[in-house]
Amino acid sequence: MTTGPTDPSWARARLHVVTGKGGTGKTTVASAIALALASAHAHVLLTEVEGRQGISQTFDVPPLGTDETRIVRLPGGGEVVGLAIEPKAALLEYLQLFYKLGRAGKLLEKFGAIDFATTIAPGVRDVLLIGKIYEANRRRRDGKHKGDAPPVYDGIVLDAPPTGRIGRFLSVNSEVADLARVGPIASQAGSITRLLESEQTVVHLVTLLEEMPVQETLEAIADLRAKGLHPGAIIVNMVREPLLDDTALEQARAGRLHKPSIRTQLGEAGVKATPELVDGLLEEARDHAQRIDLEREQLALLEATGLPIAQLPALPGGVDSGSVRELADLLVPLFVHRAGAPTGTEQAHA
C-alpha cells in the first residue's frame, strides 16, 4: 500500500535514515527497508547507534559487535551487513586512522579523555557515530576512500535516534563545528554536513496512526525541512484493516447495528447469543469504529505533508526474521525503482 508521489525526489538516495517515536517499530522498519534494498541485488549496510542490539534481536542473530557482519544473504546476491556503531570504538578507530596512535590511545582512555569525548563533550558522540557512517559510505571495494572502484555498499540504512532527537542528531555536525573550531573533528564535520544535506541522504519517519506519534512526526518533518534536510517517506506501521464495511462502521458508531438480526445470525452460525455476548460485540464494534475514525483523521494529517506514505500491517504474531521479510516485500515498490537497480546504485557507480 503506497500513496503519494510515485517517483520521489529521493530515488537517488544512498543513506536512508530511519526515525520514529519510541514504540512505533523503528528498528523493524529499518530492517525491512534494508531487506527491500538488498532484494535488488544490492549490498546494504544496516547500522544502529543506540547500543540496544535491536538489529540482532530482529534478525535473531548473535549480538553485533563493532565489526561489519553479514546477517542476511538473499538469492540473487543481495546482502545485508549489520553494524552496531559504538562511540568509543569509533573514536579509537578514528584516532588510529588519523594519528596512528598506539600508546597515546591507551593513555587517553586511562585519563578519562575517551569518556570525556564520547559522553560529555557536547555533540562529539553524535559526530563520531555519524562519522563512522560517513566513512562506510565513502569506502570503495579496494579499501580506499576515493578513486574509481565501486563503493562497498550500494545503500546504508541507519536505525537512528527517535523523532524527538533526530533533527539535533543530524545537525550536530554544524553545532560541533562551532565549538571545536579546528582539528579533524571540525574539518570532518563540514564534509558530513554536506553529505547529510545532499540528496544522497533522506530521513524516513515511522509512525502509528495515533495522535502523539503523528504529532511528533509532523513536528519532525517541519524541523528537518527547516534544517535543510530531506524527509523521505512516511512509513505507517502496524496498520489494522477495518473488519466492518463503511456502512456497518457508521451504524456501529451510532449504536444502530440491528441487534435482533445479529442475534439471529450468531444463532445460525451455532454461537449461543447471550445478551453479554451480543452487547459486548456491539460495544467492541463501537470502539472499533471510533478507532477507525481517529486513524483516518491521522492519516489525512500525514497525507497533507505531501510525502509518499507506505502502510505496513500489524503482525499478529509479533516480529521475527520471517515477518520482517514480508514487510520488506511491501516496501519494495517504494524503495526499488527499476528491476536490478536499487536506489542509489546508478549514482554510486557513475
Place this chain on the structure above:
Amino acid sequence: MSPGPVSTKAPLLNIDALIDDPATQIVVCCGSGGVGKTTTAAALGLRAAESGRKVVVLTIDPARRLAQSLGLTELDNTPRPVTDIDTAAGGSLHAMMLDMKRTFDEVVIAHSEPGKAEQILANPFYQAVSSSFAGTQEYMAMEKLGQLKASAGTEDAPWDLIVVDTPPSRSALDFLDAPNRLGSFLDGRFIRLLTAPAKAGGRAGLKVFGVGVQIVTSTMTKILGGQMLSDVQTFVNALDTMFGGFRERADETYRLLSEDGTAFLVVAAPERDALREASYFVDRLEADGMPLAGLVVNRIGRVSATGVTPSRALAAAESLEESGGPKSASNAAGLLRLHASLVRTAERQRELADRFSRSHPGIPVAHVPALGRDVHDLDGLREIGHALAGS
C-alpha cells in the same frame, strides 16, 4: 521438578493506598519512551489531589494536549495551580513543565556572584552542556525535584506530595545513571587534569600527573581544538568554586530517592521491549535499595464481549461468510472476527505481562486499559486515575 504452569498471579498494585498514605511524599514514574509515563504521572497527581493530598506534578516533556488538560500553556519552569479540580476533600494540584536550561541557569545564578554568573552563562561550553548534553535533562529533573522538596509546605508551595515524570530517554536506566555520570565526570580525573594548571598556577600543576599528560592534552587539543578545551577549563573552574563539587549534589539527590517516603512506579506498555526495559529497571532499583511500589502496564487491549473463544468466533465467522446470507450475516461475521482479534491481542499482552511477573514475583501490578483517544481534559485524566486504582 516439572516445568509445569506456575501461578503467575501478581499482587494488585493498590494505588489509592499509596497516594492516600501521608508518608508517601515523592512518586517517581519511570519507564522507557512512549509508554505513557507523563499521562500516568498527571493522572496519579489529579487522583491524589482530588482525594485530599496537596500535590505538585513535575512533567518533563508533555504532549501539547496533555499540558493543556492541566492548564499549562507554556514551559515556564514554575508550578502553576491547576484549577477546575474537585477540592471537596481539601486537596490541591500544581503542575509544571521542566525547562532544563532555565533550571541550570537558575542554579548558576543562585550559587555564584553576579559577575561570575554572567561569565559562566556566556561560556559556549556551558551553553552546549546546559541545552544538549544527554544527561542534563535527567540531572536537572533531579535538581528540580530537590528544589520542590525543599520548598514543600510553604505558603507558595503548599504541596505534601510530589509526582515526578522522568525524561524520555532511550533507556529507563538513564534517569538513575545520567546525574551520577555527569557528577563523576565533573569530579573525575580528566577534569582535574584540565583544571590543574589553573589551580596550581600554570604548568607546574601538570607534574602531578606525570609524563603521559602532555600527550593527552596535546592530542585532545589536536582533536577538539584548543578553544574548546579552554572553554571547558573556564567552565569547570567556575562551577567548582561555585558549588564545591557536582558529585556531592548528584549524590544528595540520589539519596533523596532512596529515602522512605519515595515510591517508584515503573510504567510499561504491554510489549516485549517496554517490558524488558521495565525488568532492567526493577532489577536496578532492587540492587540500589530504592523503594519500588509496583508496575503499571498501560494500554491493555479492551475486550467487552464474553462467552465465545477466538477460534470458535473465527469458525463461526467463516461459516457466516460462506453462507452468503444477508448483510446482517457479513456484519455478524465482522463482529466475530473483530472480537477474535481483540481477545488474541489481549491474551498476548497478558502473556507478556505474566512473563514479567514470573521473573519478578511479588511485584504489585496495575493494568490500565487502552483509551480510544489521547487524554485532552481533566475527565480523561480522571478516567485513567480510576483505571490505575483498579476501580
